[in-house]
Amino acid sequence: KFEGFLKKKLLSYIKDNTLKLEPVRKLLLKNPKIPKESVDQYFLQLYDESWLWKIELPAHLIQIVKPTQTKSEESLEQMMWQLDSTVEDMFDVLNGDAKPSKSHQSIDETIEVIMGLLSSSPLLMWVNPDTFQKHLQRTLPNALDGDLLDLEPVWELLSKVPSMQQDAVHAFFSELKRSLPWRLKMPVGLQKKTTHGIHIETQNRPNILKRDAQPATRKRPTKPITAPQSEPQQASIGKMKLIKAGTPLPATKQATPKPTPSTKAESAKEARPKASPKKQAAPPSADWLEVLKSPRAILLVVVLVFAAGYFLYASFSGPAAPALGAAVTVDGLKTFPADKIYRQKDTMSLRLKSSWKKDFDRSKLVDKIFELRGTFRDEKVRYVRILRPDGMLYFHVDLEWSL
Known part of the structure; x- marks a missing residue:
């Protein structure tokens, strides 16, 4: 009823860019359940807001208020909605016979912060926001003990959602740690899952360090090297023989003498091929100029240019996008900006x-x-x-x- 009254009468109370609130006050005082002090407090609260017009209060309230502020972004529809919502809040307080306590206001602000973090989290794909908010409103007030907030109610609902990504859950609780003004008690189920995941990762990890810590070294023979009696000048280790210094090599294994610088120069002269007479460089061929002048080459260039133009046209053409802030042209959505x-x-x-x-x-x-x-x-x-x-x-x- 009050909203209908505002829609019908509010424009008639605006004269010379000034809104008179005295008729609205008279309407509210007709209700015997509303005390006069609450109505005056209501108008003082409205006066502190920013409006499109100047506000003219009742005469007995003008002396205790500050000058009004104007704000061009506010509209008539927004003002009527705010008037109506403020009256509804006042009726709620009167029906409850008391104003909400500071702890309840803090819980409401905490729920708003949690819902805001949920809106920007991937968890929104699995969680119904309305159900989640109702669950918080029902369980979160009992989870606050002084300045310690138990997040078990938040985990209680998230743990029941099937196919939930644990990485998204951990990121969500990390955001809660940074955003909420309370000392937080993390859920027991979340801590167990985190610890269990780390244990499995450590258990299944291959023991790479132990393998790398063992250097690959060959075992030395434990027995001393002894030369056989038949050959006093050499000893053997497996298939390798040690020959004593001064012992002549066999004929098949004698080392060849190292070449001297003079012999190197002579062998290089013999191996060097004789220089052939220099050939004159042929003049550059002009075949590529003839290819470019041919009709086939010209036709190929024209086809490539047309193909590139068509590709650019197909990439950037299409129906023009409406300007930012334009009204939606689809039926049924014109009321939403x-x-x-x-x-x-x-x-x-x-x-x-x-x-x-x-x-x-x-x-x-x-x-x-x-x-x-x-x-x-x-x-x-x-x-x-x-x-x-x-x-x-x-x-x-x-x-x-x-x-």
């Missing part, structure tokens, strides 16, 4: 953007994409959730289809 459109050789990709906090039914965009999958001859549809530094969580859809 195009965040990024880019084209490759044979495919075109489109990224749609939808705010996590703005769209209460976040599955609506996913259902619409599946309805239109027949429109695109798509090869890949990917859904990514990205947590921005300003705290807004966005829902992106990447579509890639054949041209």
Whole structure:
């Protein structure tokens, strides 16, 4: 009802680039369940935000506030949504009879950080984000003891997913170590799997060091070398004979005398072939010029030029990609802004953007994409959730289809 009231009446309260909030205050005070102090606190909170127009508060609140700020990026639709969501938050606090404690707020921020890391992790291919977030909201508050956060609930859900890549799980928990502001208690199951994997790797590793540590050395004979009595001038080791110095060699094994420099020069002269008379160098042939001037060569060059031009045309031609930020022309997706459109050789990709906090039914965009999958001859549809530094969580859809 409040959202419908804003859609009908909010524009009528804007005059001279100033938005008057007194009518909105009167509407809220008609509800007896809402105390006046909560309404004033609500308007002071709205006044601190950046809006497209100047904000005119009720008279009794003007003296205790700062000048308003304007921001051209804000739209009327965004302002109506923020007004409505702030009122819903106020009703939630009133129904619970107390404001959420600091620990609950810290748990909510921790869940947002974990969901943001999950959106950029390969685990998103195996894990349902909605189921994972509900599991964290149910189990994570009980896992916080002072400043020590037990990550066993996170591991409890991931360990039940079949065909899960362990490398992706370890990388995800490493990111949690760097991003979460708590002292973390790692899951027991994750530590056992890591230790078990290292033990197997060490056990199956071949003993290369022990083999390399043994140098290849030949064994020396233990018995002393003794010469036989029949041949006092030589001794033998296996098949090798040691001949005593001064003993003449046999006739078949006598060494030939080394050649002197004079004999080397004479043998080189005899072996050198006689120089033949020099031949005159033939003039360079002009056959290649005749080949280039032939009709076949010209035709071949023309064919190659046309082939190269056709290849370049086929590589870079195709339907022109829409400009960045253009509205999607497919029926059913016109309400979602195009965040990024880019084209490759044979495919075109489109990224749609939808705010996590703005769209209460976040599955609506996913259902619409599946309805239109027949429109695109798509090869890949990917859904990514990205947590921005300003705290807004966005829902992106990447579509890639054949041209």
